[in-house]
Amino acid sequence: MNDPLGHPGKGASSRPAADVTIRATTEADLSAVQAIYAHHVATGTASFELEPPELDEIRRRWSALVSGGYPHLVAADGATVLGYAYAGAYRPRPAYRHSVEDSVYVDAAAHGRGIGRALLARLIEESERRGFRQMVAVIGDNVPASIALHASLGFVHAGRLTAVGFKFGRWCDSTLMQRALGPGDGAPP
Numbered sequence: 336m337n338d339p340l341g342h343p344g345k346g347a348s349s350r351p352a353a354d355v356t357i358r359a360t361t362e363a364d365l366s367a368v369q370a371i372y373a374h375h376v377a378t379g380t381a382s383f384e385l386e387p388p389e390l391d392e393i394r395r396r397w398s399a400l401v402s403g404g405y406p407h408l409v410a411a412d413g414a415t416v417l418g419y420a421y422a423g424a425y426r427p428r429p430a431y432r433h434s435v436e437d438s439v440y441v442d443a444a445a446h447g448r449g450i451g452r453a454l455l456a457r458l459i460e461e462s463e464r465r466g467f468r469q470m471v472a473v474i475g476d477n478v479p480a481s482i483a484l485h486a487s488l489g490f491v492h493a494g495r496l497t498a499v500g501f502k503f504g505r506w507c508d509s510t511l512m513q514r515a516l517g518p519g520d521g522a523p524p
């Protein structure tokens with residue numbers, strides 16, 4: 336069996352759900368990205384943000400990620416954006432520079448169609464192509480769908496932080512999951 340932290344054993348096919356294209360996010364996609372994220376911030380605990388960011392803030396974040404060399408993707412059915420995913424710095428200090436943290440959000444009306452999996456699989460490929468070596472998922476409130484999504488693409492559990500968030504009047508844990516990218520720790524960067 337492969338060591339999932341050093342040499343991922345489970346492939347990351349990016350075969351999208353039928354009729355859904357995975358492509359780089361453009362500025363024109365950002366209002367849909369904002370709406371998808373706003374719903375999940377306002378109704379769920381996957382994100383520990385409390386107030387949905389406005390479009391200007393979403394644009395600022397997207398621009399910083401793309402100009403920083405990180406992948407930002409949408410899943411689109413024709414002109415309709417159904418979900419998005421991006422990788423960003425895991426932590427800002429420079430020794431972390433070969434590690435990324437992923438984020439994946441799918442329109443609540445399109446869950447369970449393989450869109451999250453297609454987005455995350457392509458995000459893994461794009462992150463490997465850019466030379467990143469580890470991808471970390473910080474899963475707010477141990478959301479089961481997110482844990483299942485990450486496990487299906489070879490992420491393994493890397494720890495659990497207790498009561499690090501407080502949202503909707505209760506304490507929320509975080510689950511950490513991790514997956515090697517490319518050669519992982521098998522070679523220097």
Ligand SMILES: CC(C)(COP(=O)(O)OP(=O)(O)OC[C@H]1O[C@@H](n2cnc3c(N)ncnc32)[C@H](O)[C@@H]1OP(=O)(O)O)[C@@H](O)C(=O)NCCC(=O)NCCS
Nearest residue numbers: 381439440441446447448449450451452480481483484487
């Ligand atoms: C997590 C999320 C992105 C999954 O997207 P999705 O398009 O519904 O998921 P998919 O249909 O691609 O399913 C991916 C895998 O997760 C599993 N899964 C999806 N929803 C599930 C659920 N509610 N319970 C258990 N497993 C679930 C699927 O069975 C599938 O597993 P498989 O590949 O082994 O068959 C989506 O539920 C979402 O946007 N949730 C809110 C935000 C969030 O939690 N984002 C993650 C933050 S890092």
